[in-house]
Amino acid sequence: MTQQIERPDTTSPPATAPAETVHRLKPNAIGLVGVVFMAIATAAPITAMTGNVPFMISAGTGTGTPAAFLIAMVVLAVFSVGFTTMSKHITATGAFYGFISFGLGRSAGLASGLLATFAYMVFEGSLVGIFSSFGTSTVAAQFGVHVPWWVFAIIMLSINAVGTWFGVAVAEKLLVVLLGTECLVLAIMGIAVALHGGGPHGFSFAPLNPINAFTGPSAGLGLFFAFWSWVGFESTAMYGEESRDPKRIIPKATMIAVIGVGVFYVFVSWMAMSGNGIGESKDLAGSANPMDVFFHPTQTYVGHWAVSAMQWLMMTGSLACGMAFHNCAARYLYALGREGVFPVLKRTIGRTHPGHGSPHIAGLVQSVVAVLLVAGFGLAGKDPYTGTYTLLAILGTMAILVVQAACSFAVLAYFRKNHPESRHWFRTFLAPLLGGLAMVGVVLLLVLNMGTAAGDESSSLILKATPWLVAAIAIGGFAFAEYLKRRSPARYALLGRTVLEETHER
Secondary structure (H helix, E strand, O other): OEEEOOOOOOOOOOOOOOOOEEEOOOOOOEOHHHHHHHHHHHHOHHHHHHHHHHHHHHHOOHHHHHHHHHHHHHHHHHHHHHHHHHHOOOOOOOHHHHHHHHHHOHHHHHHHHHHHHHHHHHHHHHHHHHHHHHHHHHHHHHHOOOOOHHHHHHHHHHHHHHHHHOOHHHHHHHHHHHHHHHHHHHHHHHHHHHHOOOOOOOOOOHHHOHHHHHOOOOHHHHHHHHHHOOOOHHHHHHHHHHEOOHHHHHHHHHHHHHHHHHHHHHHHHHHHHHHHOHHHHHHHHOOOOOOHHHHHHHHHHOOHHHHHHHHHHHHHHHHHHHHHHHHHHHHHHHHHHOOOOOHHHHOOOOOOOOOOOOOHHHHHHHHHHHHHHHHHHHHOOOOHHHHHHHHHHHHHHHHHHHHHHHHHHHHHHHHHHOOHHHOOOHHHHHHHHHHHHHHHHHHHHHHHHHHHHHHHHOOOHHHHHHHHHHHHHHHHHHHHHHHHHHHOHHHHHOOOOOOOHHHOOO
16 A cells, blocks of 8 residues: 655755655554553563562662652653644654654654664564563473573564564554553552552552652662653554554553553552562562562462462563564664665565555564574573663663653754644643653663663673764764765655655644
């Protein structure tokens, strides 16, 4: 299926190339629930809770860990106000790429698009690492059999490749099941603790006090991990072309993902700490088995069956997260490829499957990249959890946080020149300004705490190179766009402007 390329906006240099057809994604393939689940899957709630909360309690925000999630939720909701306002006017698969291209110009757009693509591409490799680690430990714990981590890596990579080939609707159905079960077991634990009076010492509201989020061992580190737990929520916008009513669904899905995940994180982390006791939670978090922060109250108030289920769901949760990131990466590759800046990319990753309407070639390219990443880290002797997962997650997170900050400032710039009917002192000025400054702050938190966050890999060359890799990609993308601007204005005019007719800039 094809549609016409939308004309460039009047605030940018005019295009000199004639309109041409592009391969498009399958329209009306996904509804509100599907978009929400795709976004929440990238956050991987059970992985965020069992992986991040114990570390935050022991080395970050301490008693105020639930409050740290509350603070992050408010900040991200403010960021999302501007983000969703812009999504009502521009719908494109390369979400940040398109938004920043319209707001800050094509050169900044290409730099951000490459950064976002890079982030999602490495995130899949990261999640393959943690899925493989969970798989090996879970099978060993429950069956006494050692299965090499690479067996699980092959399984996950295969599932992701097949899912992208058959389109977003297939991935949606699988993610609804996986996410539903992982959220259910955490909710059961939280509700069980609440029904038993809040644990051995009753309810304590100290974990919900925002002041306590700044009294732990390292507030900056803890707050970074809180924000890290939402990475990927912004992926709602890239499903606009495949959703049934993008102008309505994307803003609503984004806010549901941010606030819904936030309320869930606050409640589950609070009940886990309360179920153990606040002091006891700190002891468990710093022990040799930090996941007992969740396993212990689950065992006590629900039963051993729920602990066993939680172990399996940690696997399926990371699988769902990796699958969602695979879809994100494929769509960004497709969005960059279909514009025809390089004809060979338009004929390959810029094509969609004639039957499924999926970015099938871009999906295969992403699978190859993920295989190479995982194999490279494996051959280098990196542990799939402490090495592959941690290093690639930090690398991808730094890249995507920079793009989020740029997107906020793009919203400011865009509405200063366009759509006076939509201008609003809060939605299009104060919210994106505060959101952008907050995102810059989170990037600084990451840079300052990067070594601690990496744990055993704090001396890794990959970790030390992370800021330089991010900077190199951004500068390279900007410089190439400027080169096109001078040497090939027609190709430059296409950057970030492939917006389909029925979802064009309004």
